[in-house]
Amino acid sequence: MERIIRKQLLYRTGVEYGDYALNHVLGCAHGCRYPCYAFLMNKRFRNITYEDWTKPKIVENAVELLEKELPKLKGKARYINMCFATDPFMYKQLDVVQLSCDVIALINSYGIPVRTLTKGVYTLNAAKVSNHPENSFGITLVSLSEAFRQKYEPNAAPIDERIKGLFAMHMCGFRTWVSIEPYPTPDIIEQDIEELLESISFVNRIVFGRWNYGKLSYPKPDQFYREIASKVLEFGEKKGIEVVIKKEIENVR
Numbered sequence: 236m237e238r239i240i241r242k243q244l245l246y247r248t249g250v251e252y253g254d255y256a257l258n259h260v261l262g263c264a265h266g267c268r269y270p271c272y273a274f275l276m277n278k279r280f281r282n283i284t285y286e287d288w289t290k291p292k293i294v295e296n297a298v299e300l301l302e303k304e305l306p307k308l309k310g311k312a313r314y315i316n317m318c319f320a321t322d323p324f325m326y327k328q329l330d331v332v333q334l335s336c337d338v339i340a341l342i343n344s345y346g347i348p349v350r351t352l353t354k355g356v357y358t359l360n361a362a363k364v365s366n367h368p369e370n371s372f373g374i375t376l377v378s379l380s381e382a383f384r385q386k387y388e389p390n391a392a393p394i395d396e397r398i399k400g401l402f403a404m405h406m407c408g409f410r411t412w413v414s415i416e417p418y419p420t421p422d423i424i425e426q427d428i429e430e431l432l433e434s435i436s437f438v439n440r441i442v443f444g445r446w447n448y449g450k451l452s453y454p455k456p457d458q459f460y461r462e463i464a465s466k467v468l469e470f471g472e473k474k475g476i477e478v479v480i481k482k483e484i485e486n487v488r
């Protein structure tokens with residue numbers, strides 16, 4: 236795998252449920268076709284092609300940078316997100332997964348928890364290195380359909396592997412969460428939100444957000460998202476799961 240050098244790793248994020256974040260890899264093999272916002276930004280500002288994007292490059296000096304940057308965040312950062320512009324447990328990318336485990340161990344050694352999100356699979360090593368009670372491990376899950384996954388998340392982990400990996404983290408006693416975003420409208424795929432929710436009913440937290448890419452051809456999308464958001468909230472209440480509805484849905488409720 237190719238390597239790059241960066242000058243800085245940690246940054247304060249403006250993302251709605253953010254705090255601090257880092258991206259220790261440039262690019263992402265999953266190659267989501269929603270399309271991926273991080274890819275679009277890199278295409279616009281760095282002229283990166285889709286082919287380049289799907290060949291991830293590791294930040295070779297990631298650990299070195301963190302050793303310099305983390306002491307400044309001690310007692311200041313509530314948690315560090317991994318990641319908003321790449322995937323820390325990229326499917327079948329062992330170098331990425333190994334570096335992510337090293338990074339988690341290092342962040343936790345400063346008493347700071349991590350919040351991870353992946354469309355890959357959590358490994359036993361992730362559970363072994365995790366050393367903070369507030370670490371939270373998440374997956375993105377917007378459909379249970381493998382056909383949808385193959386079309387929109389072509390190189391990401393198959394859905395059942397993703398859920399099994401998350402469930403294993405739950406069984407190890409870790410906090411787990413699911414990002415249901417970007418949730419597709421029925422013209423993209425007809426599906427039952429309740430079935431999807433049941434498949435992850437063991438998690439501690441659900442974040443729900445709408446499909447944000449291009450003009451939606453589905454009639455009355457606001458009404459659709461209001462209805463689905465109500466079902467997610469109802470499910471959370473019934474199961475004792477914290478639910479966060481993203482602002483762009485909340486604001487039209």
Ligand code: SF4
Pocket residue numbers: 263264265266267270271272273274319320321322354391
């Ligand atoms: S998994 Fe995330 S970072 Fe990777 S291509 Fe998909 S949306 Fe982009």
